[in-house]
Amino acid sequence: MTPDGRTSTDAPTGAPSAAEAEVVRLAQELIRIDTSNYGDGSGPGERAAAEHVMGLLQEVGLDPELIESEPGRANVVVRLEGEDRSRPALVLHGHTDVVPAEAKDWKVDPFAGEEFDGMVWGRGAVDMKGMDAMILSVVRQMVREGRKPARDVVVAMFADEEAGGKFGARYLVDQRPELFEGATEAVSEVGGFSVDVDGRRAYLLQTAEKGIAWLRLIADGTAGHGSAVNADNAVTELAGAIARIGAYQWDTRLTPTVLSLLEGVADLTGLPLDVDDPLAIDRLIGALGPARRFVGSSIRTLANPTQLHAGYKTNVIPGRATATVDVRPLPGDHEAVLAKVRELAGPHVRVEPEHLDIGLEVPATGALVDTMTDVLREQDPEAVVLPYMLSAGTDNKSLARLGIHGYGFAPLRLPADLDFTALFHGVDERVPTDSLRFGVRVLDGLLRQA
Secondary structure (H helix, E strand, C coil): CCCCCCCCCCCCCCCCCHHHHHHHHHHHHHHCCCCECCCCCCCCCCHHHHHHHHHHHHHCCCCCEEEEEECCEEEEEEEECCCCCCCCEEEEEEECCECCCCHHHCCCCCCCCCEECCEEECCCCCCCHHHHHHHHHHHHHHHHCCCCCCCCEEEEEECCHHHCCCCCHHHHHHHCHHHHCCEEEEEECCCCEEEEECCEEEEEEEEEECCEEEEEEEEECCCEECCCCCCCCHHHHHHHHHHHHHHCCCCCCCCHHHHHHHHHHHHHHCCCCCCCCHHHHHHHHHCCHHHHHHHCCCCCCEEEEEEEEECCCCCEECCEEEEEEEEECCCCCHHHHHHHHHHHHCCCEEEEEEEEECCEECCCCCHHHHHHHHHHHHHCCCCEEEEEEECCCCCHHHHHHHCCEEEECCCECCCCCCCHHHHCCCCCCEEEHHHHHHHHHHHHHHHHHC
């Protein structure tokens, strides 16, 4: 039972809180501001969304700061004074940019923020304007009611997360580190959502994320006529490199986070866990349903070729061929993985980094994790909380440069039949409205208690 007498499947009794009443509207408003990030500077930027966030915070009497790293690339930061200012601060952060969307592929306009079938639809509903709306609605309610969080909370809405954070979190960490003074922990996206495991509802708390190495491969050869013998063909060299990298089977390695997750799934399902048996590991991952997409990528490094460029005419052998590879190393394996990619590329193909970032693994136990578990169980008493590793990355990578431990905790109680992980960067991205209201209640509890 929850403190107000509800069970885990009951709707809230009485009138909804102010935050619950407005979270859907705030999510819709943010989705309707196109902040598509193409990664090359050609998008609309985040300024309009940042100004909207500023207005929402100023409306309740806060004094946030808008910080542009470049024209149009805007971030918003405000610090809430906590009840106990002697404790380390908590960073509660979101990002306002989204990946692009092809409207012709969607059932709805991806930037209309429509609500129907109990869902808010649109680019960013999941990643991560829904969570942004949850954060803003909870903060607005707390300020209006004159309540303080348990400790200082730095609320940040970053630009550019979808392209590595150069104009967002990374910029503020490097140029304005004083904004995060005293902070030791952070909470943000891609964790805290529920999955069905053998009929039990489990919430995946993100305590780790893989590294990033976006690499460019370059092969130089001798240009010439397509009809002539050419033993120095750049395309041939590059194609061989790409084939070797794409086909390479990286070793399985279970980090502490992943091992803890699999142990939890084994307890829930009764399936055996044998760390030396790939089939046993696969069965446990499969028990997570659609979430296996994320978890299945967390047991080994992955390197996926993504782009190829060469030549300009069929009968001309080009002097250069290039490709890109998206490499996601396990935490701690970064240098060894880069060395292996260079070996696979071969002596005639250069490997140059486009973007590098670290992998993370933070403690899956401790006071903050206990509090996140407690506030989830206040709203869902049967909740099981399991740690997991995100196969992608978040702005917690940038905050780690300041020694801040980052967690993924955007709490959503989801329908068991919703393929939620497919909605990240997917077509017809959407989030249940009830899940947003559930998340508001959990986040409010987190700020009260953490």
